[in-house]
Amino acid sequence: MESEGLCNxxxxxxxxxxxxxxxxxxxxxxxxESHNNKGCTLQRLDEFDVAIECFDAAESIRAGLFExxxxxxxxxxxxxxxxAALTCSDRCISAHGVNWSVYALRSLCFLALGEISxxxxxxxxxxxxxxxxxxxxxxxxxxxxxL
Numbered sequence: 001m002e003s004e005g006l007c008n009x010x011x012x013x014x015x016x017x018x019x020x021x022x023x024x025x026x027x028x029x030x031x032x033e034s035h036n037n038k039g040c041t042l043q044r045l046d047e048f049d050v051a052i053e054c055f056d057a058a059e060s061i062r063a064g065l066f067e068x069x070x071x072x073x074x075x076x077x078x079x080x081x082x083x084a085a086l087t088c089s090d091r092c093i094s095a096h097g098v099n100w101s102v103y104a105l106r107s108l109c110f111l112a113l114g115e116i117s118x119x120x121x122x123x124x125x126x127x128x129x130x131x132x133x134x135x136x137x138x139x140x141x142x143x144x145x146x147l
Contacts, residue, residue, distance in 0.1 A: 001027065002034055009041050017041045032058045036068055039075070048075040066096045073105050082109040100129035 005020030021038035024031055039054030055072035058065065073088035089106045092099065103126035110119030 005037060014041050014044050030061050032062045036071065039071055043075055048078045051075045064095045066092055070102060077105065077108060082112045085109050098129060100126045
């Protein structure tokens, strides 16, 4: 079910993907990936509140996963809860160290909260952490679109 869900996700058939991830969770409610992947799919459907519930379910099964916290931060940004998104981002950094995508998300949060110097600092740090700046700017543009 999980692989079928991922295929549907990548083909843009999000409702079918959600259904597959639900089936995978029904077979094994402790399967972290089905909760995380369902949350990512729900983000594509602009159902950010429900996506956060999925990320919380994944976190309750296996705490400290980078993907879960990072994905939750994206949903929180989309909902305008920049302070909570910063908390998720900080958890990612504490548990997994330096990652350009986390600093890009933190930058968006700081800028949205009017903390310009912190936002620009994290933006510069994110850019310095990746090799291809075109990838960085594409990702940043996507993230800004969520705002």
